[in-house]
Amino acid sequence: MGNEIFEYGFHLVSELEIAANFIWAGIKEVNKIRDFEVDIPIELSDLMDKTVDYGRAGGTFQEANAHLIVRENQDKIFTALYHFSIGIERVQKTILKLYLFPKDRDEDYEKSDLELLKSHKMEALQQRLKRLFPELHFEKRENNLLELLSHYYNHERYMNLHADTKEDNYYHLFIEFLKRYSKDLTNRKTVLEVIGSSVGRIIAKYYSILENLSHEKGVFVYEINYQKESRYVYLAYQNRNASLQIQFDKIRRAKQELILYLIEQGKAIYPVDSLEIDSLDFDFAELPDMIDYILNENVLNDFTDTVESFDDDIFYEVEDKKEFQRIIAERKEILDNFYK
Template identity: 25%
Template sequence: MDQLWKYKNFNMVIELDIAGEFIYNGIREFCRLKYISNEGPTFVSLYNMAVGIECLEKIVYVLWALDDEVDETKFEKELITHSHTGLRDRIKEVLKIHNENIEFSKQENALFELLRGFYNTARYMRFNIDGDWDKEIELICTFLKSDSNYVEINTEFSYGSCIEVNENVKKLFGRTLKSIAVKYYKLVIKGSSKNQTYTNELRSHSKASKIFYSQEKSLIKDQDNEYLAVKELLIYLRNSKDKTSFLKYVDEIEALGFDPANLITYLSNIIRGIIPQELVDEAEELYEELDKPYDREKLISLFAEENVMFEFPAQKECTEIINNVIEHNLATEEEIKRLEDLYDYVEDEDICNLIIETKSLLNLDIQEREEKIKEIKYVLNNEGYAECFLNEIKS
């Protein structure tokens, strides 16, 4: 297999996944901001955006610039750069050779400048004794002013200036970042076709797929869709009348006495992926009031764990009742009532059928009942329920 083909196909498809992860994490962190400041969250958001776009540019450059005529050592050195604008311009030049073109808007070019300035200069400023500790704020202001609709709203705090992250600011970042990502991804698709590689393919349900496959025009809209889905799930958990073994497990746990006045604040943060420290502190205080906090912690630890068989207790009880019916050759009304109560929580088609068959025993004569019991007993033994739930059922 040709080494360059492997490089473009396998290495670059992993890099594409990585680029999407960084871009997603960057816009995710940005959506959590209430104010742009010189604090950690702003830095992390810009860092992720910068690394993601830089990585994406290098993938495009590899697919369009690297061929058998290129000096590989020299080419690899060309990739050792953090200049978003420099990579943008190199890509434009190499595309001309292939009769392709890419153009960026005023806002898109301004974002390139922001990311280049942040990654190469601003992120180091506070390590300089005479450095500008608000450099990223200055860069962001310049980017925001590239949009004629932007209205500057600055707030002065004791530790520096802040920019309010209103809906217009979010939309500008989300729309511009998405547009750049889409334009480059289209070149990845074309470059993959040109090189006969599969570089453009993404893992389903990955963060990268949410960036590059989404039909939304703004990454903010994608985030809003995620928030909406989580809100709907929380409302479902609160109001659902469905009967499942997991919901039964949850319903049987006594709730802690959280202060309902804090609920909206807690949920507002959780929707955006933030676990507020106030929530953690309140939970710790409530646990201190419990007689057996360790037992409750073990109980709660199973909540929403995918590998837990929440239906196991219901299945086990049903199997024990059915086995008792077989041994006594008789089904009582109490046993049938209990099987009916457990039916919705079993979640196993064969056991559900056994429950139905066991219920039917009440309406059969002696001979029919004996035949039906033999059938039920056969299923219990041959489908593994005897071994799983009862250890041993006498034949």
């Protein structure tokens, strides 16, 4: 039985890691969107006609450009929703699979459970899990996002393959979701936080169920591999609002600090005096790891903890919370303006 439990857990851990890869890819994708405010009702089928004909119809370059931005945003949002929905569904199925342990063969499962494990029914999976775990409770915003993802996954994930597709409901539904909970689409930081915290809270609540169930079943699938992106996704509950965006921003900050350090080492060929801040004092012996982290996003060489330790040194030096927050906020602003 021991080997059976180990093998069962190994496969479920692999499934959770795959799910985390999808979810984290979704966070990366929404962070590529520079402007959420551009929202023009548009049909995909005649997008290019509208863009090409603006000059003849007396339209403006700004209008044509706005349509192109919308199209780019649609692509990114489509990809993000695809990643989020696949990742969350895989987490849902992992919980159900673990609940059914020691059953492990198709013939052992009830027909309804087998269908849930083999089909793509996010909403039905969610309802099944809520019946199994009454403590699983989502706030309105989280439920709205789950409903949106379920609609997208069931009805629109293959829309680009159908020539008769006229509308892109997923895009407008997502923009409406963002308007409802971020209030101001011009505030990109707030919009990204709405997305990151909504997805993060959903995952955090599923992960809590998974952890408790693992102890109950004696199959420990919640143990995180710190060398993989699952670390970012499943440990995000440690951030404020369980936000995946906070984790993304930490990683971005660490990369910015590393780049600044590398630039300062070569000031002779790339002067950065105009930044008015000095680089953090990284260990130059770790240069190969720095480059690996920046280029390949190698989680093993994650420098976010290093940057946070430098921040701790600043805090102990100034011994004033507000002054510390001001210094860090100013530093982040300078770095953000430098690395667009």
